[in-house]
Amino acid sequence: MIDGQNKSPIIRMFHVYKNYGAKKALVNITLDIPKNELLFISGPSGAGKTTLLKLLYLGEKVSEGQILIEGMNLSRISHKRIPLLRRKYGIIFQDYKLIATKTIFDNVAIVLEATGKKRRFIEKKVKSILRTVGMEESLHSFPPSLSGGEQQRIAVARAIVGDPKIILADEPTGNLDEVSANIILDLLKRFHTRGATVIIATHDKELIRKTGGRVIHLNQGYMQKTTNVESYINDSQL
Amino acid sequence: MIHNYKRAIQDIRDHRFLNSVTIITIAISILIVSSFALFFVNANDIINSWKKGIKIMVYLKPDTPETKISKLIHKIQHMDGIRDVRFISKNEAFQELKKQMKRQPSLFENLKENPLPDAFEIRLKISFQNQEKVEILATRLESFPQIDEVEYGQRWLGQFTNFFNLFRLTGYAMGGLFFIATLLIVANTIRLVLYSRRDEVEIMRLVGATDSFIKAPFYIQGLIQGAFGGIIGLATLFVGFLLLSSSMERGISPGLFAIRFLSTGAFCGIILGSTFVGWIGCYLSLKQFLK
Ligand SMILES: Nc1ncnc2c1ncn2[C@@H]1O[C@H](COP(=O)(O)OP(=O)(O)OP(=O)(O)O)[C@@H](O)[C@H]1O
Numbered sequence A: 001m002i003d004g005q006n007k008s009p010i011i012r013m014f015h016v017y018k019n020y021g022a023k024k025a026l027v028n029i030t031l032d033i034p035k036n037e038l039l040f041i042s043g044p045s046g047a048g049k050t051t052l053l054k055l056l057y058l059g060e061k062v063s064e065g066q067i068l069i070e071g072m073n074l075s076r077i078s079h080k081r082i083p084l085l086r087r088k089y090g091i092i093f094q095d096y097k098l099i100a101t102k103t104i105f106d107n108v109a110i111v112l113e114a115t116g117k118k119r120r121f122i123e124k125k126v127k128s129i130l131r132t133v134g135m136e137e138s139l140h141s142f143p144p145s146l147s148g149g150e151q152q153r154i155a156v157a158r159a160i161v162g163d164p165k166i167i168l169a170d171e172p173t174g175n176l177d178e179v180s181a182n183i184i185l186d187l188l189k190r191f192h193t194r195g196a197t198v199i200i201a202t203h204d205k206e207l208i209r210k211t212g213g214r215v216i217h218l219n220q221g222y223m224q225k226t227t228n229v230e231s232y233i234n235d236s237q238l
Numbered sequence B: 001m002i003h004n005y006k007r008a009i010q011d012i013r014d015h016r017f018l019n020s021v022t023i024i025t026i027a028i029s030i031l032i033v034s035s036f037a038l039f040f041v042n043a044n045d046i047i048n049s050w051k052k053g054i055k056i057m058v059y060l061k062p063d064t065p066e067t068k069i070s071k072l073i074h075k076i077q078h079m080d081g082i083r084d085v086r087f088i089s090k091n092e093a094f095q096e097l098k099k100q101m102k103r104q105p106s107l108f109e110n111l112k113e114n115p116l117p118d119a120f121e122i123r124l125k126i127s128f129q130n131q132e133k134v135e136i137l138a139t140r141l142e143s144f145p146q147i148d149e150v151e152y153g154q155r156w157l158g159q160f161t162n163f164f165n166l167f168r169l170t171g172y173a174m175g176g177l178f179f180i181a182t183l184l185i186v187a188n189t190i191r192l193v194l195y196s197r198r199d200e201v202e203i204m205r206l207v208g209a210t211d212s213f214i215k216a217p218f219y220i221q222g223l224i225q226g227a228f229g230g231i232i233g234l235a236t237l238f239v240g241f242l243l244l245s246s247s248m249e250r251g252i253s254p255g256l257f258a259i260r261f262l263s264t265g266a267f268c269g270i271i272l273g274s275t276f277v278g279w280i281g282c283y284l285s286l287k288q289f290l291k
């Protein structure tokens, strides 16, 4: 269901800092992300895009500040409930994080297995997702035998197979030619129109221009601007 | 659940060498510990049968008149610790002897008269079936004038029982040591498997798998290792047992030692025990690994 009116924030960040030792990866980030938003996080390499996503799924802990996901305070969440938090997300990792010793099918299926879905359902769903990303031929291959772009498509398939509320995509088209990139982009947009909140970290301006949505710009850990795509593209300074 | 089994089997296949080494180690430990158990069971049987047979033989002086004999029986029956007294006349004893040695009748042909004395066979109450009390009773019996000789063949039984108890203690200690060693080995295998799968475990967590989902196949793996190790160890022991008992049957003492294998209960107990070792070894390494 599309609910354009419902703009209550699904993610809220208040004065968030993240330091890796002395290195300041994120500085004073305050950001509300409404439900069903399509949001880009842009910025040059090392700006802190991946770090910001990591904080959201508790891949890293904040150094200071608060993050609320659907009202759940990440600083207070118990260890036991972390899996529940992560199931809200479909995550496309910048480095894909595929399991090299498992087949493509198993790599994607694991998300559904972990939530105790029925075997029959898993078979159907995984095959259909792999078809969507154009990888149905590679069902029984292993990740290392695939090209970078093919691995990326598997990573996308895994991220969306569980119908997550929120998609975190870290350079989802980084390794893809234009055609494959468009397929992925269409997929993400389709999830967005179906009601998911989609957050894409990228430094690919072309991707941002094609897609539209809100853009926040990071530079050396500082959030510099939050704008819409039009002004982002026109802003020669970025 | 079926899915967890599949993952566990896959893990074992992927780490065939590691798992074989673990299973073999468990099997060897089980083999050693259960051979001890087997030895104890049988030694215990023998000792018990000896204990049950603790009796005092009293040989009377030749030509003790019958009246004296029945008085004596009466007296002995009223002593402390006596269960029953059976009079064995020398004729009875001679017939018994002949029967036992009927293959060598020539032995008796030249015998002009019965060389055996009259005797009492005295059985003791259970509370008196131990070294000191038997000795006390024996000396008291020896003091009767009509009694020629008192014999209790198990003088050495006391010492042997002590020795046996010490041996048993050693057995327990060794069992304990093997338990710990096996535990560490299982824990270590699982740790190595976990280590080689740390990326996978990390990824599973990132996609929302719970710890119990991640742990389940490892537990199953530990259980399988323990059970297989136990079964292989006991099977080896059983083969050894068959070889030993058949060679004993062919040997000198047929029927003397009817050695028996572990009872079904002990058998199942050992397998359960080794399965438990697999489980707890797994628990230890998982506890360390997945904080
Ligand atoms: N685990 C870490 N330990 C130490 N420093 C880190 C760690 N992860 C990231 N950093 C540093 O934090 C800064 C932000 O890194 P981050 O990965 O978030 O950048 P990014 O915007 O995703 O860059 P890219 O576009 O290259 O992926 C970088 O300077 C990086 O070196």
Ligand SMILES: [Mg+2]
Pocket: A049, A050, A051, A094, A170
């Ligand atoms: Mg990055």
